[in-house]
Amino acid sequence: MAVEPSAAPPGAPPSSSERRLRADARRNREKLVEVAAALFAEQGVDASLEEIARRAGVGIGTLYRHFPTREHLVEVLYRREVEALCAAAEELAARHPADVALAEWMQRFVGYIAAKRGMAKSLRILLESHGERLADTYRKIPVALQRLVEAAVAEGRIRGDVDHADVLQALSGIYSAPDSPEWQARSRRLVGLLMDGLRHGAPKAAGG
Structure with a gap:
């Protein structure tokens, strides 16, 4: 046996x-x-x-x-994009002057927006069923941006009257631009123009 x-x-x-x-x-x-x-x-x-x-x-x-489901996969990808974006804020802040870190992070934000546009249909479905869960993930982005903006203001590298919420609104406006083959290139140029405005008049602004 x-x-x-x-x-x-x-x-x-x-x-x-x-x-x-x-x-x-x-x-x-x-x-x-x-x-x-x-x-x-x-x-x-x-x-x-x-x-x-x-x-x-x-x-x-x-x-x-x-x-x-497809939405389960999209949710994981969305969280992955947000986590990478927030991790980049810490990494860039440790390696660059505060205004350069902010400028580089805003360019990465364009990549995040591009990914979000690609997942828009499934994200809408997820928002209907798990809106609060996704909102908790998204809230990490304003926190990361606030740290970068406040550090750049504290170092005198961008204007002192800058509020991170205004910067986020300007960046988010890119999302509503019409889709086209040159969308990402145009968006990156717009981010450069935005950064020029943030540096204008700052006592220690770095070029580029």
Whole structure:
């Protein structure tokens, strides 16, 4: 009579095979998110989920295990964009003078807007069902911008009467511009003009 292996006691550390399976699942999820971000940028949020799975090297069943609907995937991508944008604020502040950090971050904001425009349809669906959850994610952006603006004002590198909410409104206005092949290039020029205005009259403004 065969003897069945005894089950692991509750609270026991995972076996090497369990750890390997968890690591594989994590890598699959990360690859799916990476591929989806690239494909959505190419084709928009209606890009084929089957194509995402194929490019990630997994089956469509694996994709659906991680992301039961397209909106689940879009939510993860949206959070990823926001987290990257906020992390960039800290990174840039540590590496550059405050006005340069602000200018670089605003250019990255254009990339965030581009991603958000591509996900707009699914984001609207998510807002209808999980509006507060997405709002909590979005609130991180004004906080990051406020720190950059206040640091630049404190260093005398932009005008002292600048309010971060006004800067965010100006940046968000780019979102409503008509879509066109040159949209991102024009948006980046507009951000440069905005930064020139913020520096105008500041005692320690750096060029460029």
